[in-house]
Amino acid sequence: MTTLNTDYDLVIIGGGLAGSALGGSMALAGFRVLIIEKEMKFRDRVRGEVLLPWGSVEAIELGIYDVLLENCASEAARELFFYAGVPTKPRDFRTSTPKGTCVLSFSHPEMQEVLLGRALQSGAEVWRGAALLELRPGAAPEVDVEFEGEVRQVKARLVVGADGRESQLATLIEFERTRDPPELFTGGLQLSGDLEIERALYFFCMRSLGGAAYSSRTSPETSGSICCTTRMLCQNAFRASGILRR
Numbered sequence: 001m002t003t004l005n006t007d008y009d010l011v012i013i014g015g016g017l018a019g020s021a022l023g024g025s026m027a028l029a030g031f032r033v034l035i036i037e038k039e040m041k042f043r044d045r046v047r048g049e050v051l052l053p054w055g056s057v058e059a060i061e062l063g064i065y066d067v068l069l070e071n072c073a074s075e076a077a078r079e080l081f082f083y084a085g086v087p088t089k090p091r092d093f094r095t096s097t098p099k100g101t102c103v104l105s106f107s108h109p110e111m112q113e114v115l116l117g118r119a120l121q122s123g124a125e126v127w128r129g130a131a132l133l134e135l136r137p138g139a140a141p142e143v144d145v146e147f148e149g150e151v152r153q154v155k156a157r158l159v160v161g162a163d164g165r166e167s168q169l170a171t172l173i174e175f176e177r178t179r180d181p182p183e184l185f186t187g188g189l190q191l192s193g194d195l196e197i198e199r200a201l202y203f204f205c206m207r208s209l210g211g212a213a214y215s216s217r218t219s220p221e222t223s224g225s226i227c228c229t230t231r232m233l234c235q236n237a238f239r240a241s242g243i244l245r246r
């Protein structure tokens with residue numbers, strides 16, 4: 001086992017939205033940051049691709065809004081709401097939200113790449129394809145990480161678990177987990193091709209089908225995604241609105 005005498009201020013397990021944003025900002029503030037990410041390449045998962053206006057406020061304060069906008073995201077300034085296929089009056093986010101922010105939409109894996117890249121550029125060290133093996137809590141917590149074919153022992157002032165809802169770190173430190181019984185089911189669908197529609201956040205609500213769906217363009221150019229909640233099927237959302245083509 002190799003023991004590094006490197007001391008990090010912060011070791012972050014997980015290079016998702018949370019870990020990368022935190023790591024980048026802390027590195028910019030002058031702290032020594034190590035981010036441990038298990039994936040070499042981010043794959044598409046059913047995950048958040050719409051940052052709602054209040055999230056945009058946070059993103060601006062964190063300094064990641066423009067980074068996302070310039071590299072992988074597009075803005076949706078209006079919400080177009082369809083109830084049982086009937087459009088209601090569009091909502092303009094810039095004039096109806098407390099800070100005049102709108103929605104930011106992106107492909108989740110692209111967003112992860114961009115934010116992890118920002119963390120790296122800001123001075124954070126990033127170990128990709130690394131596996132967390134052990135965590136020893138304490139005044140100066142230690143983690144054992146397998147990286148580049150060897151086991152490395154790293155000491156830090158603070159270890160942050162940003163490894164998602166199945167958090168291995170939470171398991172290692174024996175956090176108790178509770179789960180509510182499932183109520184809502186959510187699925188996602190990634191679309192490609194130019195939809196030739198306004199860059200807006202679309203909501204489709206169908207009480208008869210017991211569900212709702214939303215859709216947005218996830219890339220500045222050509223693709224979009226649709227996310228459905230509860231029993232509603234994506235196809236029904238399209239039929240209900242009649243405004244989107246496949």
Ligand SMILES: Cc1cc2nc3c(=O)[nH]c(=O)nc-3n(C[C@H](O)[C@H](O)[C@H](O)COP(=O)(O)OP(=O)(O)OC[C@H]3O[C@@H](n4cnc5c(N)ncnc54)[C@H](O)[C@@H]3O)c2cc1C
Pocket residue numbers: 013014015016017018019036037038039046047048049050051052055112130131132162163164165167168169186187188227
């Ligand atoms: C269907 C769906 C729709 C959603 N829609 C929205 C939405 O529209 N808007 C919104 O704001 N939010 C939405 N969310 C929530 C949003 O996706 C999450 O809140 C967000 O992705 C959490 O980010 P995170 O960085 O905490 O975790 P994650 O995105 O889960 O990232 C965790 C990272 O840690 C890495 N990792 C995991 N384990 C380890 C390990 N042991 N060692 C090293 N690395 C590890 C993973 O590879 C990953 O990169 C949605 C979620 C789902 C499931």
